[in-house]
Amino acid sequence: MSGNTAIKAEHLRKSYGPLEAVKDVSFSVRRNEIFGIVGPNGAGKTTSIECLEGLRKPDQGLIRVLGLDPQKSRRALNARIGVQLQDSNIASQIRVWEALDMYASFYRNPVDYEELLEKLHLYPSRSSFYSRLSGGQKQRLFIALALINDPEIVFFDELTTGLDPQARRTIWELVRQVNRQDKTVVLTTHFMEEAERLCDRVLIMDHGQIVALDSPENLIKELGAEHKIIFSVKGNFQTQWFSGLPSLKDISIFRDRVTISGMNERLLAEVVNLLTARSIRYFDLRTQQPNLEDVFLRLTGKEIRN
């Protein structure tokens, strides 16, 4: 395995009875990247990530995480990775600091848990029982537990599911911080916005198969979808003024609301330049770019199911 590869999975397969959860999936994760596995519920994201973590045994396929086989060297690998599970708990009557103190004792060189408490904004609730924590606090505690051994790779499975937008944003910032400390991050999510904002590369899964794998920017570019610019105008306005713009594809006006569409990012500059040159009074200008959600929609032919 080359020095730049953190994880390699080849021809991964896993079935639960008649249900084929993962069908012949191959990919690799580079060191220090944030790698996202996205897709609707039931796409096979959790099964895939749990095979990497050694928690599930794939029916077929080869996995190497930091050069180790997660089945044969589970405990050696566990010492070097950090894991947040979608479906797990700690004892309800355990205090936050006790949980960290206990998990720290499982590893040879744990980090100082007091520092982790500070970083994850958990210091004020360090003596609370686990059962009394809010959803966001619980997830931050799980992040802390995943970081207690200063791991080389951190796995986050549906980290922000069930959290309110504010808590979600806090968690995103924390994930970026983790990544800045030279840690590889592998995460699953069914929020396209989350994947788009956080991930260097995104693997889109549906029905246990890989639908696409690339950076969010490339995936969106390849989609070839329209950029839209929408604004309101006052006074004289004629659509034919815009017909000469190189990036223009379509222009329409409804009452005082103008919608211009084009194929690339240069459209905005062209439109604004023309508006200024002609001294057109415009307001409420906003742009609509294609996003990962559109990519997903195109590739799978359906909206993400929540």
Add this chain to the structure above:
Amino acid sequence: MKSLIKLTWIEAKLFWREPQALFFTLIFPLLLLFVYGGIYGNEPRAVFGGFGHVDVSVPSYTAMIIATSSLISLSVIMATYREARILRRFKATPLSPLVLLAADVIVIFVMTALGMMLLIVIAKIVFGLRFSGNAFSFAAAFCISCISFFSLGFILAGLIRTARAAQIVSMAMFFPMILLSGATVPLETMPQTIRSYAKIFPLTYVVKLLKGLWFGQSWSKHSVEIIVLGVLFAAGLLISMKTFRWE
């Protein structure tokens, strides 16, 4: 080693925060002591070979505490841990399952011993408890009984999937066992038919062993009990090692 010490300490705190387990281990035996001690007193009686009701009851209640720890505390704790996916999180660490089991055994053993000591001290102070055996022999018998019965708890923990089922099954085993094995009501006061049925309950052998050594009988008189408890321990070890699951 570091993880065993930490885990044991945390498990002990968690046990202490669990009112149900605490009640059955520490308080319930005292309640029985005061109720029956209050009714019958501790005057010497011929049926008990010259000892009083409390003297006979304390080793029996000790057997009941052992049954509580094994059947209720241990099996329910392990089933809860598995059902609530707490074990699953442990599985994602380098922690060895043996360390986890050892921590639980240590905590439950200490709590059981604490329950027994509390019972003995209170019975001594309030009812003038008499003891005519060898303290070391009695302690050894207590340890043998604990190890053997804990393995029964691990059998249940391994075979039963959910905490609710563990609770039902352990109660269904616990109550007939403590009522008909002499652990609460002395077998000496029961009709012959019940006494012969009592032989099917493993707890009966714990009661016999503890009582015998409490009153200074020799080990050689209790080879049957030792064999039964030894077999139970071996079976428990074997089955629980085969059935241990993280999830």
